[in-house]
Amino acid sequence: MITAAKVQVYGEWSLPAGLSIWGDENPDETAETAGAEGAEVAEVAEVADRGTMDAAKLKRYLFAWHKKSYYGAFIELHKNAGKSALLLTPLQALDYFSNPLPVKHVFFQWDEEMVKLQQVAPLFKQVLDNGWLSPDFEGWKMNANSWRLQLPEDQQESVEAVCLSIEEHRDFLEKLLNVILSTSIEELLETYSGLKRISDVQGWLEKKRVQGGSDLNIWMDEEDWLTEIGWKDDGTPFRVCLQLVDPETGEEEWHFRVLLEDRNHPDLLRYYDPWSSGGAGFGLAQLETHEDDDAEAAYPDHWRGHEEQVFRAIKRWLLLHPGLQAESQEQLMQEISSEQAWEFMSSGSIRLVEAGYPVFLPAWWEQLVRAKPKLKAAVKSSVGSSQQSMFGLNQMIKFDWKVAVGDLELSEEEFRHIARKNQHLIQIRGNWIQLDPAFIDRVQQVMKEVAKKQGLSFKDVLELHLLQDMDHEQELGDLAEGASDRLHIEVELNRHLTGLIEQLQHSAFLPQIQAPASFQGKMRKYQQEGTSWLLFLRSFGLGGCLADDMGLGKTIQWIAYLLHIKESEPLQTASLLICPTSVLGNWQKELERFAPSMRIYLHYGPDRKKGEAFTAAIQGCDLVMTSYHLAYLDEHELSSVRWNCICLDEAQNIKNAYTKQSAAIRRLNGQHRIALTGTPIENRLTELWSIYDFINPGYLGKRNGFNKRFVHGIEKTKDPVLVGNMQQYIQPFLLRRLKNDPSIELDLPEKTESKVYVPLTLEQGTLYESVVNDMLAKVEKLSPMERRGLILSSLTRLKQICNHPSLVLKDAYSHGSPQRSAKMIRLLEMIGELRMEGDRCLIFTQFVEMGKLLQSTIERELGEKVMFMHGGSSKLQRDEMISRFQGQHPQSLQSSQPIRSPQHKESAVFILSLKTGGVGLNLTAANHVFHFDRWWNPAVENQATDRVYRIGQHKHVQVHKFVSLGTLEERIDEMLARKLELAEDIVGTGDKWITELSTDHLRDLLTLRRDWIEL
Secondary structure: OEEOOEEEEEEEEEOOOEEEEEEEEOOOOOOEEOOOOHHHHHHHOOOOOOEEOOHHHHHHHHHOOOOOOOOOOOOEEEEEOOEEEEEEOHHHHHHHHHOOOOOOOOEEEEOHHHHHHHHHHHHHHHHHHHOOEEEOHHHHHOOOOOEEEOOOHHHHHHHHHHHHHOHHHHHHHHHHHHHHHHHHHHHHHOOOHHHHHHHHHHHHHHHHHHOOOOOHHHOOOHHHHHHHOOOOOOOOOEEEEEEEEOOOOOOOOEEEEEEEEEOOOOOOEEEEOOOHHHHOOOOHHHEEEOOOOOHHHHOOHHHOOOOHHHHHHHHHHHHHOHHHEOOOOOOEOOEEOHHHHHHHHHHHHHHHHHOOOOEEOOOHHHHHHHOOOEEEEEEOOOOOOHHHOOOOOOOEEOEEEEEEEOOEEEEHHHHHHHHHHOOOEEEEOOEEEEOOHHHHHHHHHHHHHHHHOOOEEHHHHHHHHHHOOOOOOOOOOOOOOOOOOOOOEEEEOOHHHHHHHHHHHOHHHOOOOOOOOOOOOOOOHHHHHHHHHHHHHHHOOOOEEEOOOOOOOHHHHHHHHHHHHHHHOOOOOOEEEEEOHHHHHHHHHHHHHHOOOOOEEEOOOOOOOOHHHHHHHOOOOOEEEEEHHHHHHOHHHHOOOEEOOEEEEOHHHHOOOOOHHHHHHHOOEEOOEEEEOOOOOOOOOHHHHHHHHHHOOOOOOOHHHHHHHHHHHHHHHOOHHHHHHHHHHHHHHEEOOOOOOOOOOOOOOOEEEEEEEEOEEHHHHHHHHHHHHHHHHHHOOOOHHHHHHHHHHHHHHHHHHHHOOHHHHOOOHHHOOHHHOHHHHHHHHHHHHHHHOOOOEEEEEOOHHHHHHHHHHHHHHHOOOEEEEOOOOOHHHHHHHHHHHOOOOOEOOOOOOEOOOOOOOOOOEEEEEHHHHOOOOOOOOOOEEEEOOOOOOHHHHHHHHOOOOOOOOOOOEEEEEEEEOOOHHHHHHHHHHHOOOOOHHHHOOOOHHHHHOOHHHHHHHHOOOHHHEEO
């Protein structure tokens, strides 16, 4: 004998979620069951304690044979008032209880709700299968997807017998059906074909609701509504349409027509006159075709008896758009004014179409709606001619206002005449135009603001031209600041300005200027283009940002620019160059090399001129050079001059617009402004704004407006449209060429060598002088051998001091501040720039201690892993470092497998001691070489450089040789460059020749020039 479980099943509805089911097991009531199959007997044998049974077990009992739920897999478990229960969707409940399939050998007792559901579910399936439903007019009027049972008369007896027994639950059951139809209609269509018509009607009604036509009160009764939505067919042979006819020439009034469209021949339209004979009747005299054919011939006999449908449609039109109703009676107006016609076309006709009534409007209306009116500023033909050069961004431009509507253009006088009429629709020159009063107000406001400014500036015109093709509309700077909506303004350029802006946007179109005769060197084609671009901007008083990659010769291009000005323009005042202290010496050397005819004044050092002495000192000079720091400290002196040109080198130094230094520089007065930088944007887009506010003040607007207009969208969302707009906006005043540009890399990779001249810090200068004075005090008292030893040791200490004071003072390397060494400051700047461009570099030094200090400092300051190869590195370490730098995986000496340790990571900065890394290596992954301290043997330095510049190198190689100004490094470099006083064979022997110099020569060679001590 087998003991079977007895389960009490309960149910509770919670719509629209569904039906919650839970059960109790009662072990006291059992039944004997025989012959059960093994799997089912094992299931039945599970008997739990009295109380709510586990929902998972209940699911196995109830859905063991229910295929549609995949045997219960699709039934959700949940908690109902703390009880473990099952949750069936309304559709799952309806499907399951139409034919429950629980396990056979469990006794189920169903509560009253479940019993009623099992009785009603088959009926509901029959209702759905046959489509015995109809839309509920009252429910849909309340914006609910409402349906009700609609039992056919021939099924009333069999169906009502069941329905009467559950009459008290009828409302709930209809609610259940509505939930199922609104949530599962697509799924139901696969099973119940009778629902296709219901689905079509539901979709139609939903569409009307979304379109805003859900107010069902426009229908008088339910029968009328059911007919309109297509649920019932009224047999009317035509559709009632409304036509608006614009006035004939010389007339002012618009006219309505009622048209009837043949349902069998939609291309046939007949005119019906509801105004004659009081609108009563549907006689022959009231019906005619558009072609005025014989009325009786055009009137079909089967249309008789349907005239009431015309008046029902007109009443609905009046409900939908009360503006159609005549004042004297509830009747459609026959004639309306232009303002009433505009209101009907712009809103009333849409309401009628959404309700399902065809409306015919004048053919030109659709085109008029699409044509957005624009305000145009037409520049006069004389603006920008050769007689108006040097007009600058703030030059006022003469222009005429125009208002364009489609292909029609209105003069300012015509626009003002229309504005005084205050009408939406105006007929002018035989054309109808639409002008919204809000648009008229905004145009008048802009015109008023421009009149206050006495016209448009070239900045305004340029901005409008560059931004007029953007996807979103733009305001004209701050002119429409008080307008609530943006106004689309278009500029019409004349021939002169069209050519100017094309040249601004395409530097290749510019007339090319050859290198000045006084330029001592050879310029590449792209460098000539850069100089020509700067001079072109100057001719129109426009500033520019030359943002070529590092190493492409921004310095050379600006020097050629200065020489051209010197040769072609009468000297008025000097130009001003502001740059970091670390590159002042570099500029001085480059100017001496390429422009020896330039008269230069260096405003720097503790003895620099102040006040009137400064003014006197710069008289007759071509160029004054100073640092960013002094530009703020000596603002009084620098702002007392209107400079021929103000140039900022490494212009990213003013990226923070709020610093006193940046503000002081932007206040300086200059005829032309130029910014040189390889990184116009380092971190934030506002850095570019700061540079542009220097070169062309006000061009990018106020900073807050720039942030709102561009920065937030670009930096937060990376909006590609905004990025493109921003590029288009800044492009005319920014010239940037990259080293990988085919027009720059002419054939094989080039090698460019340059000197990096840096001053000493105050600490370095003090230590340097101390070592020199100590040596000179002792050198005369020593024997020749001791003398040579002292000189060599002193030279080493002097080299170390030029590198970093820590090498002499024996500070902890990890605490060596880069601010203590001008070389290290400049090196960090240059590495940061080349890394932003994705380049790699080698750094050579002859001191192991310096290499360690560089390694720790670069890693700390730039956050990059740095390798250092020196004499103490083992062969295995060297091989691994080289492979890592080259992007390879070195193989272990013990196996053929590549080494992939956790520490194995490619590095972009590689420090090498000159002796260890100067020969025998292939490091073509780098394209920059830094000689941090000089070996004074060109052959040795060239061998080190050749670690990069060799077969396999595909990039432009740049070699940077650091020289400390005012020190023996500068003196020796000058001797090597000019080969003065020294034979080439002596130079090749290293620095031993210095030990043979006389004391006076030593003093001249080693004494520090104090002008180059950084304070």
